[in-house]
Amino acid sequence: MKRRSAIILVLVLLALVALFVGYKEYNRPPATAAQLKTSIKIEASQLALDYAQNEAAANKNYLGKVIEVAGQVIEKEGLNILIGDATSQTNISCSMDASQAQKLNSVQAGTSVKVRGVCTGYLTDVELDRCVFVN
């Protein structure tokens, strides 16, 4: 009898753990780039050029990947910063994660930054999402 109750107890505990893990996974919020590993490090100007020259090829290389971009800030608006070259038609538009709000205070036009984010594609600029600053 004791053995049987022990087995039942273990099964119940396992079920509870499974439920808990399932619940956590179901409610897991999307990761910011801070929690994802960088796959590509690139200069803002190079990334912009790649997309401007051949969007389809650039998407094959960069779409959905975590990219670490280095460049100069052109402008800042709320949680969005534009990185690259003011004379260029195409730049890198980074949506910073809310956690970066404080760091954003010390960033303005002309500041050199390194930003890590997920590449979501190309509209008028190359878009990076869920971005965090890299030291």
Added chain:
Amino acid sequence: MKKVLLLFYILVAHEAAAQRYFSKNASAHFYSYAPLENIEAVNNKGVCIIDVAKSTVEMAVLLKGFQFKKALMQEHFNESYVESDRYPKATFKGLLLDAIDWNKTGTYTTRVKGTLSLHGVSKEETATALVKIANNTISATADLQITLADYNIKIPAVVSNKISKTVKIAISVPNLIVRQ
């Protein structure tokens, strides 16, 4: 004198009417109401262009840019439903059907009819839009409803109680400015 003034007014009116208004922060917010769960996501980085002379509107959003509260939903959306690796953008190109006096401050209601391209399918859709004209800026909101099956977006039977067959989309473009 009258002739000069007339010419001046024609030139100015033409200037205003010939402009294109542009925004990089158009938002698209979609909702799916279903018995088990309500799903919604928002994308705040849409590009929107209104050509005042032609009464046309164009909008584009990157599907990977839609933010969900739950990672699993975002992953399913991208991987299974809209297949954003294959079709990274959704675009809309349409005509503003009802007359708007672009030179006069005010709020105008208009129907918008155009082509929505999503998941590799292009289909005509109609929306109702509210356009607000201020001194140098235009703001607009629009609402439309789409049927997922029209765009080959397949919802597995397993989750069919969680996702409605039609989805409401609310567009908001707070600040379109004249493009140089």
